[in-house]
Amino acid sequence: MRKLAERAAAEALGTAFLLAAVVGSGIMAQRLAGGNIALALLCNAIATGAMLVVLILVFGPISGAHMNPAVSVAMAVRRILPWQDVPFYMFAQIGGGIVGVLAAHLMFDLPLLQFSTTARSGLGQWTAEAVAIFGLIVTIVGCAAHQPAAVPYAVGLYITAAYWFTASSSFANPAVTIARALSDTFAGIVPAHVPGFIAAQVIGASIGLGIAQLFWPVLKKY
16 A cells, blocks of 8 residues: 555545536536536536546556545445545545635636535435435445446446436535535535535435445455
8 A cells, every 4th residue: 555645645636636627617618508507517517527537547546536535434444444544535635625626716717715605505405415425435335346447437427427316416525515615606515505515425425335335345454
C-alpha cells in the first residue's frame, strides 16, 4: 500500500477534478442549452459519468479513487482501508472538492466565492439521496467482489443513470454536497439544505453497506 500522503493527495486531486466536471459541465450546459433544462441535465450527467470512469481508472491503483467519504467508510468496514486513514481521506476529499468548485468558477470567469441559492429539500429529495447512495455502495461492493475491472465503468454508468431516476439528481456524496453549496450555478444546493442531504446519504449508505455485507461478506483484509 502506498504512503498515506500519496493516497490522500490522489483523493484530493481526484475529487477536485470530479467537482470541476460536475460544476463546470453544469455551467457550460446551462449556457448552451437555451433554457432546455432536460438537455442541460443530460449534458451534466454524461460529463460527470465519463469523468468518474477516467478518475477511477487513473487514481484507483493509488488510493482506491473513493472521492467520497461514504465510500471510504465502506472500505474501512470492508477492511480494505485502515480506519485510522479515513479522517485523512475525508479531509482530502472535502478540500479537493472545494478546490474543484473554485477551479470551475475561475474557468468560466465567475466570482470565486459563492453560496448557492438552489433549494433542494423535502422528503422526496432526501429519499432520492438515500436511494442514490444506497445503489452506489451496492454497485461498488458488488462489482469489486466479482468483477473488479468493471468498477470504473459501473460507477460511471450508475451515476449517469441516477442523475435521471432520482429527484435530487444524485449527489450521493457528502464531499460533493458540501462543495456544491459553494457554487450558485446549475449544480448548486443551498448551504442550509446540506445537512438534510448528508443525513439522508448516511442512512442510505448504511443500509447499502448492510445489504452488501450480506451478499458479499468481507474477504479482503488490510
